[in-house]
Amino acid sequence: MSDRATARLTNYRALPKVELHRHLEGTLRLDTMLDIARQHGITIPEDVLRLSNLVQMQEEEKYSFQNFLSKFNTLRLFYRSPEAIHRITREAIEDAAKDNVRYLELRFTPVALSRAERFPLHDVFDWVLTSARDAAKEFGIIVRLIASVNRHESKELAEQVAWVAAENQERGLIGMDLAGNEAEFKSEPFYGVFKEARQAGLRITIHAGEWGPAANVKEAIEELGAERIGHGVRVLEDDYITRLARERGMAFEVCVTSNFQSGVVPALEAHPLNQMLDRGLNVTLNTDDPSISRITLSHEYHVACDDLGVPMNTLKERILAAAQAAFLPEKERGELVSQVKKDLKF
Ligand code: HPA
Ligand code: ZN
Numbered sequence: 001m002s003d004r005a006t007a008r009l010t011n012y013r014a015l016p017k018v019e020l021h022r023h024l025e026g027t028l029r030l031d032t033m034l035d036i037a038r039q040h041g042i043t044i045p046e047d048v049l050r051l052s053n054l055v056q057m058q059e060e061e062k063y064s065f066q067n068f069l070s071k072f073n074t075l076r077l078f079y080r081s082p083e084a085i086h087r088i089t090r091e092a093i094e095d096a097a098k099d100n101v102r103y104l105e106l107r108f109t110p111v112a113l114s115r116a117e118r119f120p121l122h123d124v125f126d127w128v129l130t131s132a133r134d135a136a137k138e139f140g141i142i143v144r145l146i147a148s149v150n151r152h153e154s155k156e157l158a159e160q161v162a163w164v165a166a167e168n169q170e171r172g173l174i175g176m177d178l179a180g181n182e183a184e185f186k187s188e189p190f191y192g193v194f195k196e197a198r199q200a201g202l203r204i205t206i207h208a209g210e211w212g213p214a215a216n217v218k219e220a221i222e223e224l225g226a227e228r229i230g231h232g233v234r235v236l237e238d239d240y241i242t243r244l245a246r247e248r249g250m251a252f253e254v255c256v257t258s259n260f261q262s263g264v265v266p267a268l269e270a271h272p273l274n275q276m277l278d279r280g281l282n283v284t285l286n287t288d289d290p291s292i293s294r295i296t297l298s299h300e301y302h303v304a305c306d307d308l309g310v311p312m313n314t315l316k317e318r319i320l321a322a323a324q325a326a327f328l329p330e331k332e333r334g335e336l337v338s339q340v341k342k343d344l345k346f
Contacts, residue, residue: 008306012298015315016343017101018322018336019286019297021205021230021253023148023179024108024128025075026289027092028055033078036087040080056292057261065183065211068262071292072112079113082127089131090138097139099296102343103326103336106132107146107177110161111153121164129171142336144327145173146205150180155189162193166200174327175203178224182212187219194224203327205230205253210264214238217245228253228325233264235281236272242279251282251325256303257295258288273308284322285315316344 030048033055037044045051052058054074061067079085089106096104113124129145136143147165149158165173176197178190187206194204206220210231217235220226221244228251229235235242235252245252256271265271276283285304287297304310310318323340326333 005302009298009302012301012305013100013296015100015298015301015319016340017099017297017301018103018284018319018326018340019096019101020105020228020251020284020322020325021255021286021288022092022096022104022106023289024089024092024106025072025112026292027095027106028075028078028088028291029091029095030055030291032087032091036078036080036084040084042077042080044074044077056294062263063261064263065181068258068292069181071289075292076112077116079116079119079124081117082123085113085124085127086131089128090135093132093135093141093143094139095290096143096297097141099298101141101297102340103142103323105144105146105175105327107148107179109148109150109179110164111149111157121160122167125164125168125173129168129173133172143172144175146175146177146327147173148177148179149190149193151178151182151185151187151190152180155193158190158193159196162197162200162202165202166197169201173202175205177204177230178206178208178220179230180207182207182210182216187216187224191223198225203227205327208232209234210259211262214241217241221245221248221250226250227327231255231259231264233259233272233276236275236279242281246280246282249282251284251321252276253286254283255286255288256300256308257293261293268303268307271308273304273310277310277314282321282325283318284325285318286322316346319344320346 110124205228206226207230208216208220214235214237218241232252260268323337
């Protein structure tokens, strides 16, 4: 990186940040993976470069959602003990805090974390929530958790996740998310689960309009009760649905680099972030999977401003918009918004 690029990144690092869309399974440090592999006898390449090929997008590989999602096959091998889950959660929060993220909604996939060792779901929730609470205190950052379910899993498993999530609302578990392969799996089997989750008080965000069409955004809003949309960039393909989303003030959790690396857009410069802003959509900027993409939220702010030409003032408005879209109770959300406003010198 040139000196100028480094200096610019330092400016973005100094901004107070709000992250609404980050997957725990996409935040593992390479060194930590190697340590855990050694401790638990997991057979993976022992040198960092070869491991990187398996868990991070490489410049020379085809940028497709299949390649992007394939990284999780290796990333899910590391949840071998409560200690490993504790370390991964703590480091994810430490890394966010170091990047000056003030408020983090971290999502995790309980079924994926429980699978390697057949841990009971409620233990997985307990370990992640306890580690997140302690790390938030240690690193001075506000953290809330969202439970993700994948489209390719059964609705029965999703129901179990929703049950345990609902029981943990007092411990920082605030929402549910539908993730995974949107191109090949439908949301319909999950309508009932998300309705129950909503009724239990959980907040809802849905990956939609990323690898699937604009109609999936409408479905997420109307059938799954989404209050925010993960990605949603393909909403622009439909004028009516774009207007619907704008009128409802739906927050979009946009992740520019992830969209490029997973084949949603053919080049970073082709990302429709500016069109979304021009259409009055409530855009927020997020990382998705910082370790897979080798990015930070500061880097994403830099891409938005320096590669896509978003003005600094608009970036600040979008940080504030993210605080306003936080899944926090009214009073806490108001406090977060006031604090972010003050720190951004608005
Ligand atoms: N889309 C769907 N599922 C995911 C993603 C994504 O971008 N990242 C991690 N799981
Ligand atoms: Zn995501």
